[in-house]
Amino acid sequence: MGRIIGGRPHRNPRARSAGDSVLVWWSQRMEPLTHFLTGACLGRAGLNRKTACATVVATLAAEAADLDILWGFDGPVEELKRHRGITHTLLGAPFVAALIVVVIGLGYKALERRRARKRKQPPEADDLPRSRRKPPLRWVWLYFVALIAALSHILLDWTNNYGVRPFFPFNPRWYAGSFMFIAEPIVWALLLLALILPWLLGLADREIGARRPLFRGRGWALFALSGELVLGCWRWAEHAEALNLIGGTEVTTSRITRVAAEPYPVNPWRWHGIVETSGFFQTAEVNTRSGSVESDPNLDLLYKAADTPAVEAAKQTPLGKAYLDWGRWAVVRDLGQEPIPGTTAPQLPAGRTWTTVEFSDLRFAYAFTGTGSARPPNGLTGLVYILDGREDGGEYIGGREQK
Structure with a gap:
């Protein structure tokens, strides 16, 4: 059985450094x-x-x-x-x-x-x-x-x-x-x-x-x-042990529907754990050498947001279909009227509106290199402008627009 440790310093499980973003871009x-x-x-x-x-x-x-x-x-x-x-x-x-x-x-x-x-x-x-x-x-x-x-x-x-x-x-x-x-x-x-x-x-x-x-x-x-x-x-065996530790540790009191363990470079004992429940995702840091599972329910939770009309429309775009086909731990969020970095927000006449929908994957939403706390856009984040809650207004991955 693993032991869970709480009360760690604040850590954004989605935070990444610029070096991490380069590795994500390379992996794509x-x-x-x-x-x-x-x-x-x-x-x-x-x-x-x-x-x-x-x-x-x-x-x-x-x-x-x-x-x-x-x-x-x-x-x-x-x-x-x-x-x-x-x-x-x-x-x-x-x-x-x-x-x-x-x-x-x-x-x-x-x-x-x-x-x-x-x-x-x-x-x-x-x-x-x-x-x-x-x-x-x-x-x-x-x-x-x-x-x-x-x-x-x-x-x-x-x-x-x-x-x-x-x-x-x-x-x-x-x-x-x-x-x-x-x-x-x-x-x-x-x-x-x-x-x-x-x-x-x-x-x-x-x-x-x-x-x-x-x-x-x-x-x-x-x-x-x-x-x-x-x-x-060796890493295959440690990965199996990491999954066992997550499953055998009371990371959350909610019923867990699935778990994952993502690797870090060099260190075969260190893993980034992800658990899913019906209402949220929770992350953890796993050490198979010490048998510890570190997770703070107050900091490491990502609640599942209700789907909006914009999210449903984004899922039907070419980007949405491709992303959801590949992204086994995909998270789709309605960001509201938040312009996509490096782009100009849609210019619409009065009476019309737009929103931004983000596609990300929790398999890559952690700091691989352990440096920095910024969360710059990376090559595996998809963003879609949705107009009036139903129309595709532009699709972007890694800052590049799909023409």
């Missing part, structure tokens, strides 16, 4: 570093011994699914609707892999033909022992490498709290492990170490005149990928 679009580094380590873990171009194909295929951010050119609502869509599915992954293989494979073949014409003779590498030759391009192996990397993207995106729809379009449900933070420095350090250390050791070998191995860094790559897996399993 993509977090490319983890995907690129994981792909590079997959290639160097031994697959580069099977075919030419394995590492570059694995690196690109591991991130290629996020090409769907190009929908952002069609507006922020389209980006929200399409992001982590078909390219992040089991159906789409084989096509994503094929695209990378065709582009890189054909480019490599063209480059080899160009080099052969310049040499006007067989390459010197043909005279090397088989153990010293680079492998030729093998299309089947190259596609296998790309497919593994493309599937790794879906798996990694599932581990964080944004979620994926791996079975879309047959099953539109979002799935989220919610046990890894969207940008995890420990994972970055592991993967970067595996890629940089072999290079540094290679410099030392050249200094002493040691024979340079054809493939370097396999052991380090396997070490980093294993570390990434172990960290994920």
Whole structure:
């Protein structure tokens, strides 16, 4: 059983620093570093011994699914609707892999033909022992490498709290492990170490005149990928413990209908808890190491407001439909006549009125970095102007208007 602690200093559970807003913006679009580094380590873990171009194909295929951010050119609502869509599915992954293989494979073949014409003779590498030759391009192996990397993207995106729809379009449900933070420095350090250390050791070998191995860094790559897996399993177990602590602690006397635990970076024992009842949401700070659940009913409650005609109208807008499809912990509020930051309020003739409706998601409404108390707009907050309680007067996400 957890122990609940009250009487903490005032803390706005929806407060965020500017650094937190940057991370939210990044999570909406993509977090490319983890995907690129994981792909590079997959290639160097031994697959580069099977075919030419394995590492570059694995690196690109591991991130290629996020090409769907190009929908952002069609507006922020389209980006929200399409992001982590078909390219992040089991159906789409084989096509994503094929695209990378065709582009890189054909480019490599063209480059080899160009080099052969310049040499006007067989390459010197043909005279090397088989153990010293680079492998030729093998299309089947190259596609296998790309497919593994493309599937790794879906798996990694599932581990964080944004979620994926791996079975879309047959099953539109979002799935989220919610046990890894969207940008995890420990994972970055592991993967970067595996890629940089072999290079540094290679410099030392050249200094002493040691024979340079054809493939370097396999052991380090396997070490980093294993570390990434172990960290994920550890966080998965701590996430389950956090949910148990919230459920086993009397956070509120009202009947709880569902709970969630959202991750913090670096610290696997620290979690942001959310509980829902019929009348309100309540947040808590959970420490699985000490078994504590910190929540103050006087400070950490967000009451559910009654739906107004403006809220009902906003839910039927393209932004509202896309947001409620994705936002598992969505909160919709009628803000009244509060202008959207960076915009001019609707100019209407006498007798007409407007109101602003806000869409937010409690999964991202906490201070990830623990700095600052301001609550600036972020990339995952949607705002809609509703005219006369029924008409769409403009839709905005992250300060961008949907044209």
